[in-house]
Amino acid sequence: MEIKLKVFRYLPNNGNKPHYDTYIMQVNPTDRVLDVLEQVRADSDPSLAYRRSCAHGVCGSDAMRINGRNALACKVLVKDLGTNEITVEPILGLKVLRDLIVDMDPFFEHFKSVMPYFINNEPLPSDGKERLQSPEQRERFDDTTKCILCAACTTSCPSFWANEEYVGPAAIVNAHRFVYDSRDRAAAERLQILNDQMGVWRCRTVFNCTEACPRDIQVTQAIADVKKAINSGKLE
Amino acid sequence: MTKTHVFDVVIVGGGGAGLMAALYASQNVKTAVVSKLYPVRSHTGAAQGGIGAALGNLEEDRWEWHAYDTVKGSDYLGDQDAIEFMCEQAVQAVYDLEHYGLPFSRTKDGRIAQRPFGGHTNNETKKPVRRSCYAADRTGHMILQTLFQQCVKNETTFFNEFHVMDLIMQDGKVAGVVALELATGEIHIFRAKAVIFATGGHGRMWEITSNAYAYTGDGAAVVIRRGLPVEDMEFFQFHPTGIYKLGILITEAVRGEGGVLINDKGERFMEKYAPTIKDLASRDVVSRAIYLEVKEGRGINGSNFVYLDIRPDVVNSYAEKDGRTRPDGTPYRITTKEIADKIPDISDFCQTYLGVDPVTAPMPVQPTAHYAMGGIPTNIDGAVIQDVNGTVVPGLYAAGEGACVSVHGANRLGTNSLVDLVVFGKQAGIKAAAYAKQSDLAELPDDAEAFTHQQIQQLKTGSGKEKAAEIAQEMRAVMSDKVGVFRTEEGLRSAVEELKVLRKRFLDVRIQDSTPQFNMELLNTWELGNLLDLALITAKSALERKESRGAHAREDFNKRDDKNWMKHTLAWLKENDVELAYKPVKVTRFEPQERTY
Incomplete structure (x- = not known):
């Protein structure tokens, strides 16, 4: 054609x-x-x-x-x-x-700002094997583990276009991945970082991010989860 | 104009092996990762089905069985000391990844989930064993993300989109590397006491491939131009199930979960070729089976593909015939939902590229160039060796697909690429750092960047009467027709000659883009030169190996010949020719046997 x-x-x-x-x-x-x-x-x-x-x-x-x-x-x-x-x-x-x-550097700087890595300083299981996690606990954060950091979501977001200081959907998705991981111990710190004018509160729920995501991550839902966790102080 | 940086260890490549090396080297010495891609773009992320380790979470398993399966899978060409080391270390390596936070799928009791994979067996019953530790069908993605996350945590130093074009040597020792910064076009010298190449494979020399555009054998090409050899290049794995025409990988996990290969007559043809483990035979065996089915006219509608079928009713009917059971002894039956949960990305690929949902229609597949068993030769420490006696190059290391330890021999088992890059990436990182600690920085030669400039200049000043795209297309055609799943003396001989001509014609290519910033034409044309060099070595190594072993199948020498050929090929590029020598295979406890599945 x-x-x-x-x-x-x-x-x-x-x-x-x-x-x-x-x-x-x-x-x-x-x-x-x-x-x-x-x-x-x-x-x-x-x-x-x-x-x-x-x-x-x-x-x-x-x-x-x-x-x-x-x-x-x-x-x-x-x-x-x-x-x-x-x-x-x-x-x-x-x-x-x-x-x-x-220039992808600002995008990766936002990513790095949310402590996007596993934190658990408790002793490892005494047999040296894996920490246990039920299939249900694993399922809770499955969606946000799929992120490939392509920036399609963040750069579809009008809030990010308006203000490059906004941490953006991709960074929040990656925070979510750890906040809801039952093995991780730094949810509170991450929520504190995101409880900011330039954190989750800059999201206006436009859903562009969800539509843009090539991995079909429910990005807007993940952001809503994080907002709710900040407000309620509880992880559900 | 040239910028100079100084580190103890420089790692070239930011995929699984490179990041693993970085995590360990940086614990002890000043380390940098220099990568032509942003690390998370690396091809480790495309690995799907799992990482093999004898955790025994669902049934009895032992690392010694994993080692035997790997030796057998390698068609007895793998070095058994390295294989034993890898399979024993694999268990801890998987726990280490879990402790880094890797989100493995889980069993009901919360342990790391495991599933069957090609060639992995219970050595006593000979039945498939659940050894592949997985995170849905995104295991490589999770490994790459997890290692990158840990590097962010450790504040690892990265030079992203820096393309390493040369290795600097001084008095036989490593002195550093030279890289082109893509964003600016500037040349940088990275002085280092030790350099680790973790640059991945070179599958882009074939037409149908699962490999990324970036897979152009850069590390191997850089080293051979410094007079060092590459090993076992004739062994390149064709994965049996690439999406028809596109080559995109359909993981072996589809067959691990019960999927079957079907020909035009509706037959499950693997029963003929591997009566015991059928569709879960080693990849070389399955690829040859598909090739033969097609050759004998049983491709779908007479074409050159077959079907891979994971529809639940099909899976369940064959599971019933095979008497397959779940770990608790109940009959194995699978539902649409379970398939969707276990291979979500495969479903997505099929729907995106074929408009086919694999739970309602079979997937058209054909063998796809997938994995380099050969590469930069190393010993068990990841140290690069330069001759048949195993003499190391002081300060030079390699790991991952770009290296050849050799743990995969003539054919790699599924899941062992991830095992290799985690185990030997760590090993290379530790050993390179230890070497760097007790060594002085080598002096730079006066003309450290001269060869890099020369390579770039060549690409800018060729006569211009040849086009890179055409040469690339011809190279892929030659490699696919004559250096593919099956090979003959006649075909290989003509491939060698044609590749020599293509290499000469390549000198008449001239790039048109003169812009320094993000000159992708310069980069991609240089990469084509790398592929041409490695293609010639591959064809020549294959021509000289007069036997069939693993992925190297000769129609004219169709049996394995242990008496004459149980040895590794070392190949040196000499002008427009290749020089070969051979080194013995290390055997510990597994004597060669006939290989049947």
């Missing part, structure tokens, strides 16, 4: 202005948008810059705006877009470094 692909191009600091390049191409309906971009590089313009690695939705490299919605380019098939016109742009709210590549 023939498509018209519009791609955002920008190289800062050279007096350049952001612009769009347009390509008319023959592609297969089952091609991923990533395949289409690869085809542009192979056939037309090798200088098009974007990140990619696993190409099947688990590494989180290729989050971008495809026809206005955040997604991983390797998880969107051309036929599923329902149109022959495809516009690809960088995710919003992070500085564009070149074309579709944005």
Whole structure:
């Protein structure tokens, strides 16, 4: 099928202005948008810059705006877009470094700020084996263990667009993963970090994050869980 | 212009092996991880089914059985001292991961859940054993995230999106590495007492692959250009169940949970090839079976794929025929909900890419290039060796898929890649740090970055009459047609010649993008050069090995030949040719036997 692909191009600091390049191409309906971009590089313009690695939705490299919605380019098939016109742009709210590549450092700084690691200083079981956890306890935080830190959620959030100080949905998801892990002992510290104007209270429940998540994490629900835990002082 | 950094240990690569090495090395010495990707983008995250360890949480198991299964799976090419070490350490390694917070799936009594996996058996009954410790079908993702989280906790020093292009040596000792910073295009020198390569595999030289774009054998390519050998490159695993045409992996756990392979006649054909453990035979065995079914016209609709079927009624009918039971002795039966819970990502992949829900329709699959058994040769300490006598390169270490210890020999068992990277990543981290502690920083040669500039210059000044994309496509075609699941003398001989021509043509490629910042064309073209070098070595090593063993199946030498070939290949790149030598396999307690499943 023939498509018209519009791609955002920008190289800062050279007096350049952001612009769009347009390509008319023959592609297969089952091609991923990533395949289409690869085809542009192979056939037309090798200088098009974007990140990619696993190409099947688990590494989180290729989050971008495809026809206005955040997604991983390797998880969107051309036929599923329902149109022959495809516009690809960088995710919003992070500085564009070149074309579709944005500066991910602020995103990872927010992630790091919520103590996104397991904390339990109690002695290990005396047999040296695993700490016990029931399947139900494990299930409680299953959803938020799926995060691949692609930033699709955070950069779809109007609160983050308005204020880059906002810790953002991805960081809250990763805090949630530990707050609700029955083996972890630092829930209170994490809740204290997130009980802030720039923490969970900046969330306006727009649900963009949930829609954007390529891992189908119920992001807005996770944020609601954390809000509730802060208010009630209880983990449910 | 060139920036210089000084560390005790520099780790190249931020996947499972690299992060594990970082966690241990950084306890004792000043350590940095230099990675071409953000660490969480690494391919460890794509591993699905589990990490093997004889915890015995659901039934009796012993690490010695795991060791035997690994030796047998390796078709007796694995070094048994290393395999015993790995399988014994695997148990503690899994507990260590759990103590780091890794969210394993759980048994009813709260222990780490385990499931059957290809080639893992109870050595007494010969039946599949539940040894694979898993977190749904996202075990690699959980390992990668957990290790990265621990690195955040430890404030590990990372240089992300720095592409290492050369190893600096001085008087036969490691002096550091040279890297290109992607964001700026600047060259950085990392001086170090010890360097660990944890750079992953090179499956991107084949057409159908489960591997990430990043899997271009960078570590191995850097070392061979410094005159060091690579080991056993002819052994590359084709995983039997890649999604048709796309190569995306469908975990062996699907068969562990009872899924079966079906041909066009509706037959469960693995009964013919592996009467005892059937669909759970080793990967090389299953891939060959699929290839033969297709060759004999029993691919679905005569095409080159078969079905992998996990529909509950199909699974349950075969489970009943096999008399399969649960740990408590009740008949094994599975529900739609259980399948959805145990392989959620597989369901997602199938629905996204095929529009197929695996609980209602079978999945079209074909073998997919998956895992490098070969790589940078190391000893049991993770120290890189440079000759058939096992002489180490002072200060140089390697771990993970990019290394060859060898614990996988001619064929890796499922789950053992994660075992390998955790056990030997830790080992390399500890040993490299100990080495660094008692060593001085080597002086830098005057022209430390010269070879890096030379490589970049070559890519910028070629005549331009060749296109990288075309050469890449031709390389993948040659490797798929002639260096795939089955091989012949004629095919391999012509592959070697064609690859030599492609390497020459590659010198006429010229990159068009002159921008320093995020010059992905420069990076990807350099990666293609790496693949071409390693492809030539792979084809040449395969041509010379005149036997069939594990993943290396020769139609013209279709038997294993222990008398002449129970030995490892070491290969050196010499201009446009390859020099080979052989080193013996280490045997401890498992004498070679015929390999049947």
